[in-house]
Amino acid sequence: MTSTSEVTGAGAAASAPAAAWRRAILRSPTLEREVALVLALAVTILIFANASPHFLTAGNAVQILRVSVDLAVISAGMTLLIIMGGIDVGVGGILAVSAIFIGRAYQIDLPVPLVVLIGLSAGALLGAVNGLLCARLRIPPIIATLGTMYIWLAVLFLVIGGQWIAGLPRTLGPLVNGSVFGVPAPLVVVAVVYGGCAILLYGLPFGRHIYAIGCNETAARLAGIDVVRVKVTTYALLGGLAGFAALLYVTRLRNVEINIGTNLALEAIAATILGGASIRGGVGSLLGTLLGVFFIKVIQNGLVLAGVSSLWERVIIGSVLLLVLVVEAVRARRGRSRGAPG
Amino acid sequence: MTSAFAYPLPRSMVRSPLALRVLCLAVLLASILAIMPFVSPFFYQASTLPFLLKYVPVLGLLGMGQALVMIAGGPGIDLSSGAILSLVGLAIAALVAGGTPVPLACLAGLLLGAGLGAVNGTLIAFLGIPSLMATLATLFVFGGLAVAITGGVPLTGLPASFGWLGQATWAGIPVSLIVVLLPVAVLLHVMLTRTTIGSHMIAAGNDEAAARLLGVQVDRLRFALYVLNGTLAALGAIILLSWLLAARPDAGMGFELLAITIAVLGGTHIFGGEGGIPGTILAILIITVLQVGLQLANISPAWQLGIVGLLLLGGVGLNTALEQWRSRSRS
Numbered sequence: 001m002t003s004t005s006e007v008t009g010a011g012a013a014a015s016a017p018a019a020a021w022r023r024a025i026l027r028s029p030t031l032e033r034e035v036a037l038v039l040a041l042a043v044t045i046l047i048f049a050n051a052s053p054h055f056l057t058a059g060n061a062v063q064i065l066r067v068s069v070d071l072a073v074i075s076a077g078m079t080l081l082i083i084m085g086g087i088d089v090g091v092g093g094i095l096a097v098s099a100i101f102i103g104r105a106y107q108i109d110l111p112v113p114l115v116v117l118i119g120l121s122a123g124a125l126l127g128a129v130n131g132l133l134c135a136r137l138r139i140p141p142i143i144a145t146l147g148t149m150y151i152w153l154a155v156l157f158l159v160i161g162g163q164w165i166a167g168l169p170r171t172l173g174p175l176v177n178g179s180v181f182g183v184p185a186p187l188v189v190v191a192v193v194y195g196g197c198a199i200l201l202y203g204l205p206f207g208r209h210i211y212a213i214g215c216n217e218t219a220a221r222l223a224g225i226d227v228v229r230v231k232v233t234t235y236a237l238l239g240g241l242a243g244f245a246a247l248l249y250v251t252r253l254r255n256v257e258i259n260i261g262t263n264l265a266l267e268a269i270a271a272t273i274l275g276g277a278s279i280r281g282g283v284g285s286l287l288g289t290l291l292g293v294f295f296i297k298v299i300q301n302g303l304v305l306a307g308v309s310s311l312w313e314r315v316i317i318g319s320v321l322l323l324v325l326v327v328e329a330v331r332a333r334r335g336r337s338r339g340a341p342g
Numbered sequence: 343m344t345s346a347f348a349y350p351l352p353r354s355m356v357r358s359p360l361a362l363r364v365l366c367l368a369v370l371l372a373s374i375l376a377i378m379p380f381v382s383p384f385f386y387q388a389s390t391l392p393f394l395l396k397y398v399p400v401l402g403l404l405g406m407g408q409a410l411v412m413i414a415g416g417p418g419i420d421l422s423s424g425a426i427l428s429l430v431g432l433a434i435a436a437l438v439a440g441g442t443p444v445p446l447a448c449l450a451g452l453l454l455g456a457g458l459g460a461v462n463g464t465l466i467a468f469l470g471i472p473s474l475m476a477t478l479a480t481l482f483v484f485g486g487l488a489v490a491i492t493g494g495v496p497l498t499g500l501p502a503s504f505g506w507l508g509q510a511t512w513a514g515i516p517v518s519l520i521v522v523l524l525p526v527a528v529l530l531h532v533m534l535t536r537t538t539i540g541s542h543m544i545a546a547g548n549d550e551a552a553a554r555l556l557g558v559q560v561d562r563l564r565f566a567l568y569v570l571n572g573t574l575a576a577l578g579a580i581i582l583l584s585w586l587l588a589a590r591p592d593a594g595m596g597f598e599l600l601a602i603t604i605a606v607l608g609g610t611h612i613f614g615g616e617g618g619i620p621g622t623i624l625a626i627l628i629i630t631v632l633q634v635g636l637q638l639a640n641i642s643p644a645w646q647l648g649i650v651g652l653l654l655l656g657g658v659g660l661n662t663a664l665e666q667w668r669s670r671s672r673s
Binding site: 144151 | 419465469470472474475476478479480481482483484485486487489490493494599602603606612613642644645646647648649650651652654655658659662
């Protein structure tokens with residue numbers, strides 16, 4: 001790879017890792033969004049705490065963490081992908097197919113490490129297929145991932161038909177239900193995944209290549225970045241994370257059912273955008289995404305505890321998303337000099 | 343597939359990617375129709391025809407709306423059209439249940455569809471929010487509202503006379519296809535190919551900056567197209583309502599993805615500037631023929647999903663291949 005110092009773009013200009021970190025944290029274009037999300041999360045928690053005495057308890061906090069972990073893991077990969085200017089609307093299908101592989105592997109009594117390996121590599125492989133379709137065949141990401149989603153869903157239907165794969169063992173249970181030195185395991189899992197992605201994104205040349213492609217793909221190519229390789233790797237990374245999420249899902253619920261993974265992609269995209277990423281690429285924040293995930297899951301959990309029909313959850317998430325987008329658009333309009341191209 | 347056509351094609355067709363596209367789709371449809379009797383002996387029975395064409399109007403309206411939104415560029419996409427369909431269906435059913443005369447309720451439904459489309463249009467064309475993000479948010483809001491207001495329970499109690507539009511057939515062809523889809527398709531085709539609006543749409547999709555410099559009101563145009571798409575979704579809601587005589591809160595769920603599939607398969611470029619109504623109609627026919635044929639042959643519905651996926655990827659792959667082939671044959 002060529003020296004990356006020649007690659008310049010928003011949030012990707014610094015050459016020394018330390019400077020990159022400082023820039024990422026202090027001069028992040030998404031800092032404001034993160035602060036706003038923390039405030040919004042705090043207000044939401046206050047409202048729900050008033051509405052239900054069961055909301056603000058340690059047990060419920062751990063419960064929220066447990067059900068957030070699969071979405072959180074996938075959203076981390078989605079953030080990298082959206083920063084790169086890509087998108088995956090079919091990640092739920094990848095999770096579903098990985099879950100089938102995991103379920104079948106459990107059923108034929110493979111050792112646990114092998115099950116984990118199968119789940120992760122199945123996801124990564126399916127993700128890489130998306131990456132190849134987008135990067136090599138130049139199919140727009142939304143179309144490519146939509147097309148593969150239909151195919152993976154067909155696989156799901158054909159393999160498990162009307163039946164569930166049920167009664168799977170809880171050998172990986174500690175990953176979701178356990179704790180490490182008193183810290184709930186889901187929190188550790190989320191910290192490891194987000195920490196890893198943060199190192200990848202802010203600490204390694206690979207992360208700067210992602211930003212560079214998201215800002216200007218042609219310029220990135222001319223600067224000597226192997227665009228195809230970076231794209232395929234990023235799609236495969238999201239796929240691998242979806243495989244990991246499938247492991248967590250199977251561990252948590254101990255079955256694979258036919259509607260596994262529906263809505264997952266849209267929720268992950270919503271969390272990522274809520275967290276400050278732009279679908280146009282080049283902008284995004286892992287911390288913001290994580291806050292977005294918690295925001296979605298806190299609303300889902302709080303509505304149930306407050307006795308409001310959980311059917312309102314999508315309306316609330318959509319409205320907040322809309323509010324965020326409109327505020328940002330209005331501010332961008334005001335900030336831009338008249339007549340400048342958008 | 344493309345190289346076989348290399349010589350017999352007139353040069354004008356090589357120059358016009360859309361005509362070539364329509365030809366490819368027609369050949370594909372013909373070959374599927376030729377294969378179908380081997381898949382299911384029941385396919386060429388007279389009773390199959392109304393069954394086959396029943397799905398076409400609703401999907402057709404959504405697919406054409408999606409195609410128009412895409413053609414005008416931006417890039418344009420509407421993920422919320424299925425949710426608009428659900429919400430409008432519920433609104434009409436609720437109005438009729440409340441004593442409003444059916445025609446008035448349908449008119450209100452069309453206005454609601456246009457209004458919801460106008461929300462999308464405002465967000466995208468006037469506020470400059472990327473269409474994918476804006477309509478993802480409105481998909482959540484509209485679709486969520488449809489489910490939340492009703493508590494997930496379908497609304498029924500529509501008069502049986504209302505079923506005429508969606509259920510009756512003339513000579514085996516559904517009334518809704520003749521009365522609604524065909525006129526709308528012709529109208530939209532004329533609009534796209536014979537009017538300034540159409541050339542402005544294609545100009546805006548091809549090169550937005552140039553279109554603006556030429557005085558095309560790109561923002562207003564795109565706004566109007568989202569309103570149109572909302573109205574078409576509302577029209578689809580009326581047909582679906584009349585067909586089922588019940589409004590399900592999740593009636594349009596997943597339709598947006600099918601609509602996108604149809605538009606793209608029909609030759610509409612996802613980044614705009616290219617596309618047409620004939621290709622879209624052929625794409626709808628291909629998808630419904632496949633679905634019905636596989637159903638008749640008692641093949642798992644899963645294969646339908648898989649084939650739709652393959653067609654989508656194949657369709658776009660074909661586009662890319664055609665583009666490369668044309669640029670080669672030009673030089």
